[in-house]
Amino acid sequence: SSNRYASSVLYPTSTRAAATGVVGNWRFYNRQQAHTLTTKAATKRKMVAKLTEEERVEKLQPLLDAGWTLVEGRDAIYKEFVLKDFNQAFSLMTGVALLAEKMNHHPEWFNCYNKVQVTLSTHDVGGLSSQDIRMGNYLEAQAKLLI
Structure with a gap:
């Protein structure tokens, strides 16, 4: 039998869930969804620039x-x-x-x-x-x- 989560990534559904480690607030994402989440986060971080x-x-x-x-x-x-x-x-x-x-x-x-x-x-x-x-x-x- 195949594991439906075999190609999935576990991410917290909120910052609070990540901080508290509450398992009930975590969600499995497929690889494409996970890539989208991390790309958006990286793009958001890049908007900050060094002071002129x-x-x-x-x-x-x-x-x-x-x-x-x-x-x-x-x-x-x-x-x-x-x-x-x-x-x-x-x-x-x-x-x-x-x-x-x-x-x-x-x-x-x-x-x-x-x-x-x-x-x-x-x-x-x-x-x-x-x-x-x-x-x-x-x-x-x-x-x-x-x-």
Whole structure:
């Protein structure tokens, strides 16, 4: 007997299903459907472009003025947020994680007690993009609410 799923690929039906691992929200797609899904996702990611010099002056400078620094050896920005305690640090990370999932743009970060170290760069374009600016501005706004 043949397995009807032998030439199929299993994909989550939603981002939430993927994050929670709920099997009931997964669906089998044939190879052509799977190719279409991954091609659409790749096309969507490619719409992001590396910041131009003009955008760097206009959009990146406010983050640099707020304490972000350029990372030596790569096109990225970095900042360490020092909060009152672990609960505030975790709260900052939770809020950012929700936006990151929605944007499909995830920061590099490290947490130790009340400190959250964040590096932003867009891997798909090999440097800084508007997504990093948006994420950096969001981090600044959220940190101000907590501090």
